Amino acid sequence: MAAGAELDLSDLHGSLADPLLSAMNFLNEVAGRYPEALSLAAGTPYEGFYDVEDVHRALRAYCAHLRDKRGFDERRVRRRLLQYGRTKGIIHDLIAQYLSVDEGIDVDPESIVLTTGCQEALLLTMRALRRDERDVLLAVNPVYVGVTGAARLLDMPVHPVDGGADGIDLADLRRRIHRARAAGLRPRACYLVPDFANPTGLRLSLASRHALLELADREDILLLEDNPYGLFPLGEGRLPTLKSLDAGRRVVHLGSLSKSVFPGVRIGFAVADQQVLQADGDRFLLADVLAKAKSMVTVNTAPLSQAVAGGWLVEHGCSLVRATHDVRKVYQRNLRRLVDGLAVRFPAPSHVTWNTPEGGFFVVVDVPFEATDAALEYSAATHGVLWTPLHHFYDGRPALRSLRLSISGLEADEVDDALDRFAAFVHAYRRSSAA
Ligand SMILES: Cc1ncc(COP(=O)(O)O)c(C=O)c1O
Known part of the structure; x- marks a missing residue:
């Protein structure tokens, strides 16, 4: 042979x-x-409460939601779950409710893109921001390897920013931005996990969050806020997400249901409410641009998985804190x-x-x-x-x-x-x- x-x-x-x-x-x-x-x-979530039966129950809860709250007949329910679906996702309304209930983020559901895990949201966002060889990403170090790995796939250089004792060294961020610009590069965004980062566990103070948003505004960069661990403070107190403080639409918020529902559902999302201007003067949401890229990567996020995640949300009043x-x-x-x-x-x-x-x-x-x-x-x-x-x-x-x-x-x-x-x-x- x-x-x-x-x-x-x-x-x-x-x-x-x-x-x-x-x-x-x-x-x-x-x-x-x-x-x-x-x-x-292992950073994988605790399995002690997992039960396959919950998946069936969540699926039924989502179908009941479609029938009872959205007025779907059986044909539409079948199509919603079993056909190709909307590129930006089918549970964007429920994710928007969760963001409002738990995270103090009030956004138009149209600015949300459901993705195959947060990993795809990261990849799509970096793809969009990497126009040419001048574009670089800044990332607070040490950094989750999924970010640097995805950046490698896209030939996007990642410039490290010192995490310091508080989760981000703002003076170093400023220095890195200026140094990159002086070298003819375009630092497009800074990636960070403000809440209980992987791997340091650090959380940005409220004052640092405000200062970071101001710096992003002044320096004209975006912030990529990755938030898989924010639901798990040691005490009861949670700090506001960067996105909830983001008056200037500087933050692309990246979410993951891996730690709050389960990783096998492979559901994440990007909240990308930035305006994108086209040459003819038309404006789009960055979410629409990400969806355009997504349509050539995964077409749409598995509707069955979205339905399970949707049912999970419906069952808990759209609160992942509760779930x-x-x-x-x-x-x-x-x-x-x-x-x-x-x-x-x-x-x-x-x-x-x-x-x-x-x-x-x-x-x-x-x-x-x-x-x-x-x-x-x-x-x-x-x-x-x-x-x-x-x-x-x-x-x-x-x-x-x-x-x-x-x-x-x-x-x-x-x-x-x-x-x-x-x-x-x-x-x-x-x-x-x-x-
Ligand atoms: C900081 C961080 N971002 C993203 C991910 C990936 O999330 P997902 O499972 O939604 O792709 C992880 C996974 O451990 C992570 O630690």
Whole structure:
């Protein structure tokens, strides 16, 4: 039999040979090889409340909503769920209600584009902003690898902005904008996760949010606000989203239902209410431009998935705060347990230090050795515990003496067990790397 076509990786798009694009697979692959290991690595949501029956119930709730509230007959219900659909999505009205109820964001539903996860919303937004080789994205570092990876696919350079202690160093952002402009580049937008960022867990203060919006206005850039973790503060207090404070339409708000419904539904969205001016003077919403790109990527987001997400929203009065009541308690309990457990296992003064986020899934730990991929392998093989080397969140940086711990996938007693294993790993690895 003929050997068949053979392609050379170096003949394919350059991003595909970039180690950055292998980061997620590498981390999943390590986890796959050590199935018995406890995971302080996974950022996947808690599964304890998952029930397939809920999917059927949500689907029925959405159909009932279409019949009872929208006056659809059976033929229209069937078509809505089973046919190709509107490119911008079919549950934009319900997402707009959620945004108003939970996030203080009041926008025309027409400015919302439903996407296949937030990841597609990110990709479409970057695609639109990358006109030519002068266009660059700024991103608060360390940054979620999905952003830098998607940017690579689009040949969009990402310029890092220092996160500082507060979640964004505004002086550095200003400096980076000016430096890029001086080099003949166009910084189009700054990407950030204002609430409990991945991987730092940091949350921007209210004052920083206002100052960032002012700076964006002054410097004429957009802000890409990614918000998967905002529903999970440690206490009751949530801070207003950038979009809810955005009088000047500087913010493209990117949402994900992966952590509030479940990731398998693959529903995200972009709120893009910016005006786009055409040469003949006509104006569009940026959402319409994103939809034009989307029509050539995924045509439309799976209506069945949208229907499940729509039913979920309908069942909870369009409040994801309400829908996540129980799981929020799990995350709060686990995060407290992790931070308290670190203090017990590494009493001050210690070579091991960490930050104390006000919510979300993640804590950054500084350790007295390089947290390399090899150290992770050793930790998994010898101590049965997984964590994430922080260097994966820095584009092209070699190993750092920092790592990310995540609390989202564990039961409460597993947090303690995982921390015992982690402490044993740290002590053993420190000794062996000092030797
Ligand atoms: C900061 C951030 N943005 C986006 C995503 C991807 O979201 P989605 O599952 O909706 O594509 C993740 C996933 O972990 C994330 O951490």
